[in-house]
Amino acid sequence: MRKFILALSLIIALSGAMVPTQVHAQALPVSGTVTKIDEAAGKITLKHGPIKKLDMDEGMTMVFKAGTPEMLKQVKAGDKVRFDADKVNGQLTVTRIEKAK
Numbered sequence: 001m002r003k004f005i006l007a008l009s010l011i012i013a014l015s016g017a018m019v020p021t022q023v024h025a026q027a028l029p030v031s032g033t034v035t036k037i038d039e040a041a042g043k044i045t046l047k048h049g050p051i052k053k054l055d056m057d058e059g060m061t062m063v064f065k066a067g068t069p070e071m072l073k074q075v076k077a078g079d080k081v082r083f084d085a086d087k088v089n090g091q092l093t094v095t096r097i098e099k100a101k
């Protein structure tokens with residue numbers, strides 16, 4: 001009986017440890033909505049939720065530089081997206097973006 005409980009708790013511990021890892025690998029950290037794409041300037045306007053690492057404790061609408069020109073073709077105004085952003089050469093830049101499922 002003791003062995004069974006040990007095995008059971010091991011299974012629970014393993015499955016519990018694996019689920020968040022998978023979720024984390026799939027989802028980009030910030031959710032938002034595209035409000036404007038400016039391909040000529042290489043910029044994207046996003047209405048987004050809090051981004052703690054960039055000291056944005058509340059959601060807002062703002063302009064980001066696009067990390068690559070391609071990402072401006074992957075999404076359009078009105079799309080719900082998930083993305084990651086960072087300061088690159090002093091400019092707030094979207095480093096990854098994908099349509100929210």
Ligand SMILES: [Cu+2]
Nearest residue numbers: 056060061062
């Ligand atoms: Cu912001």
